[in-house]
Amino acid sequence: MTMKPPRRSDCPTNFAVEHFGDRWTLLLIRDLLFHGKSYYQEFLSDEEGISTNILAARLKKMEADGLILRQKARDGRRIRYVLTDKGIDLARIMVEINRWSAKYDPDTGVPADHSQKIKDDFEGLITDYQRNAVARRAASAD
Amino acid sequence: MTMKPPRRSDCPTNFAVEHFGDRWTLLLIRDLLFHGKSYYQEFLSDEEGISTNILAARLKKMEADGLILRQKARDGRRIRYVLTDKGIDLARIMVEINRWSAKYDPDTGVPADHSQKIKDDFEGLITDYQRNAVARRAASAD
DNA sequence: CTCCTAACTTGTATTTTGCAAGTAACTATG
DNA sequence: CATAGTTACTTGCAAAATACAAGTTAGGAG
Numbered sequence: 296m297t298m299k300p301p302r303r304s305d306c307p308t309n310f311a312v313e314h315f316g317d318r319w320t321l322l323l324i325r326d327l328l329f330h331g332k333s334y335y336q337e338f339l340s341d342e343e344g345i346s347t348n349i350l351a352a353r354l355k356k357m358e359a360d361g362l363i364l365r366q367k368a369r370d371g372r373r374i375r376y377v378l379t380d381k382g383i384d385l386a387r388i389m390v391e392i393n394r395w396s397a398k399y400d401p402d403t404g405v406p407a408d409h410s411q412k413i414k415d416d417f418e419g420l421i422t423d424y425q426r427n428a429v430a431r432r433a434a435s436a437d
Numbered sequence: 438m439t440m441k442p443p444r445r446s447d448c449p450t451n452f453a454v455e456h457f458g459d460r461w462t463l464l465l466i467r468d469l470l471f472h473g474k475s476y477y478q479e480f481l482s483d484e485e486g487i488s489t490n491i492l493a494a495r496l497k498k499m500e501a502d503g504l505i506l507r508q509k510a511r512d513g514r515r516i517r518y519v520l521t522d523k524g525i526d527l528a529r530i531m532v533e534i535n536r537w538s539a540k541y542d543p544d545t546g547v548p549a550d551h552s553q554k555i556k557d558d559f560e561g562l563i564t565d566y567q568r569n570a571v572a573r574r575a576a577s578a579d
Numbered sequence: 580c581t582c583c584t585a586a587c588t589t590g591t592a593t594t595t596t597g598c599a600a601g602t603a604a605c606t607a608t609g
Numbered sequence: 610c611a612t613a614g615t616t617a618c619t620t621g622c623a624a625a626a627t628a629c630a631a632g633t634t635a636g637g638a639g
Contacts, residue, residue, distance in 0.1 A: 303485040305546035307538030308467040308531070316460050318627080325450040335586055343445040346628055351587055361541075372585045372636045381541050388537060389450070391530045396449030399503075399523050404447035460596080477617055488597055493618055514605045514616040 314360055315385075319345055319353050321392070324378075324385055327363070328424055331431065333375045334368075357382075368436035377432040386424045390417070456502055457527075461487055461495050463534070466520075466527055469505070470566055473573065475517045476510075499524075510578035519574040528566045532559070 303309055315321050322343055326332040332341075338350055345353075354376060357363045362382040366375040394413050397405040412420050445451055457463050464485055468474040474483075480492055487495075496518060499505045504524040508517040536555050539547040554562050 305542075305544050306464075306467070306484070307535045307542065307545055307547045308463055308471075309485060310538040310542045310545065311534045312460060312463050316458070316463060318454060318458050321450055321454050321458060322448075325448070329450075336584090342448070343451060344628095346630095347587070348589085348629090349627065352626095370585085370637075374586070384537055384540065388530060388533045391533050392453045393449045395526055395530060396452040398526065400447075400449065400452045402447050403449055403452065405449045478615090488599095489618070490598090490620085491596065494596095512606070512616085516617065 314362065317353075319349060320357065320362075321389075323350075323353060323357065324362070324382065324389060327376065327378050327382070328386055328389055328428055331427065333377060333431065333436075334373055335376075338376075364432070366436055370437070373436070375436045378428050383425050383428045386421050386428070390421050390424070456504065459495075461491060462499065462504075463531075465492075465495060465499065466504070466524065466531060469518065469520050469524070470528055470531060470570055473569065475519060475573065475578075476515055477518075480518075506574070508578055512579065515578070517578045520570050525567050525570045528563050528570070532563050532566070 302313060315324065322341065322345070323338060326338055326341055330341075332338060335350065335354075338345065338354075339347065354363065354365075358365060361379055362385075363376050364379055366377060368375050390413065393405055393409070397403045397410050397413070409420075444455060457466065464483065464487070465480060468480055468483060472483075474480060477492065477496075480487065480496075481489065496505065496507075500507060503521055504527075505518050506521055508519060510517050532555065535547055535551070539545050539552050539555070551562075
C-alpha cells in the first residue's frame with residue numbers, strides 16, 4: 296500500500312509546484328500543447344532527451360494528477376496521451392512563460408512569428424492552442 | 438573549477454524550467470512577491486519548511502540567474518533579498534498560477550478576496566504586486 | 580512463426596534533496 | 610568589554626529523484 300505523501304501546504308503556488316515543480320513536466324505539457332505530440336516515442340525524441348524510466352514515471356504521475364488521459368490507439372501497441380481540461384487550462388501559464396523567456400533569454404528559440412503573435416493577438420494564440428488540444432483529444436487515434 | 442552545466446535546449450519552456458523547475462524556487466518567488474518577505478529567517482519560517490542548506494543553495498542560484506539581488510542591511514548580520522526586474526516580471530506567471538490552482542484545487546488556500554480581485558481587476562492586481570516589489574527594493578533596509 | 584516495434588521495467592551510478600549539527604560574523608546587554 | 614544571542618550560512622550523512630544502459634512484454638507485419 297503505497298500512499299501519496301501529504302501536501303506541504305494549501306498554498307496555490309505549492310499546488311502548482313506539486314504538479315509541475317520538477318525538471319520534466321512542463322516540457323511534456325509543451326510537447327502536448329504546442330507541438331501536438333501524443334505518443335511515448337514522440338516525447339522520447341525531444342531535444343532535451345528524457346530517459347525512458349523518467350518519462351514513464353512522469354506520464355503516470357501526470358495521469359494521477361489529472362493532467363492527461365491515456366487512450367488506446369487502433370494500433371494496440373500504441374497509447375495516446377492527451378491533455379485533460381485541467382491540462383489544457385495550463386495554456387495561459389505556458390504562453391506567459393514563453394513571453395517571459397523570450398524577453399529574458401538572449402538565445403531564445405522562440406520563433407519570431409510566435410513572438411509577434413504574442414504581441415498582436417495574445418488571447419487568440421491561447422485559444423488556438425486550447426482548441427487544437429481539444430480537437431486532438433476528440434479525434435480518433437491513428 | 439565548477440562550471441555550470443550546458444542548457445539542455447534553447448526552448449523557452451526549458452529556459453523557464455532551468456530557472457524554476459524545482460521544488461522551491463517558485464515558493465521563494467511567492468514569498469518575495471506576494472508576502473513581502475526579504476530575509477533568510479522569513480523564508481525559513483514559511484509553512485512548507487525549507488531546510489537551511491537548500492535555502493542557501495536556492496538563493497545562490499537565483500542570484501546567479503538574475504532573479505534576485507543581495508543587499509546589506511543596516512544590521513550587519515542581515516542580508517536583504519529583493520527581486521530584480523527579471524524576477525518581478527514573473528508576477529504575471531505567478532498570478533496565472535494562482536488562478537489555475539484556485540480553479541482546480543478543491544482545498545485551495547487562495548483567499549476569497551484575492552480570487553475576487555483576480556476576476557475583477559486582474560491587471561491591477563499584477564501591477565500592484567510589481568509596484569510593491571519595486572518599492573521594497575528601493576526602500577532602505579531595516 | 581519470425582521479426583519488428585511500442586511501451587514500458589529493472590539495475591545501478593550519480594545527483595539532488597532533506598535532516599541535524601555545527602560555525603563565523605555581527606549585535607545587544609550588563 | 611566580556612558574554613550571550615542572532616543571522617546567515619556550512620558540513621556530514623541518509624534518503625529520494627534522476628540518469629544511463631539494458632532488458633522484457635504485448636501487439637502487429639510479413
